[in-house]
Amino acid sequence: MPQFSLLPIVNGKVRLDMKCVACELSQNPDLRTNCMSGSGAENPTYLFVGHAPGAEDDRIGEPMTGRNGQLLQRLLRHAGIGITDCYFTNTLRCCPYGKNLKETHFKHCRDYLIKDIKQLNPTVIVSAGAKSMTWLTGSKGVSKLRRRGLPCCLPIGRDILVFPIRQPAGLFHVEGSEYDQLFDEMVSDLVWIKEQVECGIVHRAGDIETDYQTARTEDDIERFFAELEEKDCLACDLETGDINFEPRLFPGKDCKIISIGFSSGIGHARAIPLYARGLTSVLYWPDGFMEKVIYPRLTKLLKEKEIFGHNFVSFDQKWVRKELGIPYCNIKYDTMLGHYLLNEERGTHDLEFLAILYTTMSPWKASFTLSDTDKMCQYLCRDVDATFRLRTILEPQLNDLQRWLLDNILIPAGNVLMDVEYNGVNVSTENLHNLNHYLESEIKKETERLQKSKAVQEFQILNVKTFNPASPAHVRDVLQKHKGLRLQKKTDGGKYSVDVEVLEGLSDVPEAQAILRYRKLEKLKSTYCIGLIKSADENNKVHTTYKIHSTVTGRLASENPNLQNIPRKDTVGKVLEDGSIIKSVFASQPGYCLLQADYSQIELRVLACLANDERMIDIYKKGQDLHSQAAAAVFNIPVEQVTPEQRTGAKSVNFGIVYGMSLDKLIAKFSAAGNTEEAAKRFLYLHKNMFPGVWQYMEDQEQLIRVQRFQETPFGRRRRYQDITSAEIRQALNFPIQSTASDFTLLSISRCPQVLKELQLDARLVLTVHDSLIFEVRLDQFWQVAQAVKSVMEGWRFDWLTVPIVADMEAGKNWGKLKKVKFSDFSFST
């Protein structure tokens, strides 16, 4: 144990006499000078915790005296926080020379910090910088967690919130406007924290009394169901898993619902274990009891009550379908989707995280284990209780538009996507295996070719290890040290980049070209061949998971595996030179074909409407090609005379606008398409004249986020902005467009299957990729299905939608070769 004693208060400051010998730094006087306690108010509202004492503080022996301290004091003055309300300390109590601070050092200093917090009993803790935040909360990523109160993870015997701010010393590394911006940002974070303290959000009343029960007998089951059947509205949650302890992503044959929990009010929860977890997997109930009693009554609840949960739509509902055979539950709300609409920020929708943030509940998942049935059910009770409480807190915060979005887009699309995930998509694992063999032999050839290189051999002798073309460090060494090449581009981490752009520039370096080819082959093999083979189930079906809540724009994300980034063109070797081989393993079953419906230029059409640009709207209304029209107009030539270069240039500009590209980047891009810089500038000038509405709209968006700090799309999606830098401005230019376009796809996802069912057509959605839907369709009903899908996708009407939206249709036996569907002559060939 470290030794310290509390000294009397001197000049209103509590000082600790630090004679610390806890770690090896104390053994060597060359390693450090002072060991420092904190300093500040006796009963502080704010306890500031930095990383380690600054060099000047170290010399003087008191925190807040050096330039770091003065800077923090200045920030506090600007934020209106009185220094007499603060106490300042650090996670590490000394500042060893060379600043070689390691996590092991904190282990010794930890007790000082705990003692500090206990004795000073501050209202809140403010952690300055990444490291102190991690040690105080266990979480990482200051920029993500700014403006949040996180529970302190140190054992101090009570709940206390930690508010992270950035490391003030970061200001010493920036200058000019960047400094001003960062300074303002830090002040506003402090002001925010002050507001939280003043409006009392930091006071955690402690948990209210709870009534959590777990069913252990058949009588309990009867009592629970009788009680739950009285209610109208239930929060529900499942614990699922492989009863043999083998983790699996999709409900396989040994994956079961381990237990199920309900809550009908705050503090109220009932858990029903279905399988006991122990050394061997055993059924919790006597033979037949589950099927005869539990399942039917569960089914009744899930079908007849108003059910809500946390990510229930896509996760729990899939398991309910598999285990209980109920196709859809009666879902009226989802706390995760609800929160997503209120705060689109990524990675903030975890149940426990939200419960800590919005309710008085304390963390409970820390020591979670599925193997102890009792414990598992207690946690399940907390889960459903948290879900119930979150609904009462979050649902009233939704505005009318967000409520509409939830009821008409998120939940319906979620139900359909659950179905899509459950059914899966057919892949030919046989073809994948064949392709894998081919790729392996090609990779071997490429590796052998590289082995013959003199530079590679030099590398191996010098480093006494085999050259690995998959290691950027090896590649960098070979090119720089052994080929003597000068690289220019840097990575984010400050190292010389050897990415595709760099290697393509080295067209006369055979090693670079071989590595490029190696990477292409390896990517195809590892991500797509092996990845898909691993994902396929015993029926050669691949079940992805679509995440509705994971993007800031409202687009879907696809994972395990990601089916939204299947290569569309493979250009390696003879076998792969035409179209996409990987895509072609996604095939329809005999008697069926795939029908792909893509929204055509949906983002630009949305832009035309949102910007209310007369000319652009006119072009789309007339069904003309926007890029050619733009090129023709600005070059002042007839459309027919527009060269491919001119059209490409115009297209780059149009897409650049959608992505919020800066003017000089636009010019560079346009020049790269084969134009002079002069022509590029003239083009932009004329483009502005042609589409003034678009350019005005972009200016307006920037103004908008500066003033109100958020945007809202016509469908009610919002994106919030904490700071306004160039990155946020680009995001603001893109967000309404990408988001609104994406919602058309989601609307169609929810509507198409419904219409196909009404028409009794044998077709089902198997995939979706941002602006396209892919159906598997029975051949003899192809034209009816194609017509139905097209009319749904193109049939959306909103008062702000002032241009037609168009779906291009393609079809084929597999995803790799699709042919355009021509409605004019009712034909397509496979």
Place this chain on the structure above:
DNA sequence: TCCTACGGCGCT
């Protein structure tokens, strides 16, 4: 054996 960060790369 697990974790994380990084570099790199696939898609709309």
Place this chain on the structure above:
DNA sequence: AAAGCGCCGTAGGA
């Protein structure tokens, strides 16, 4: 530094 994603391998640490 052109928006939005997820997954692979390496490398270092636990």
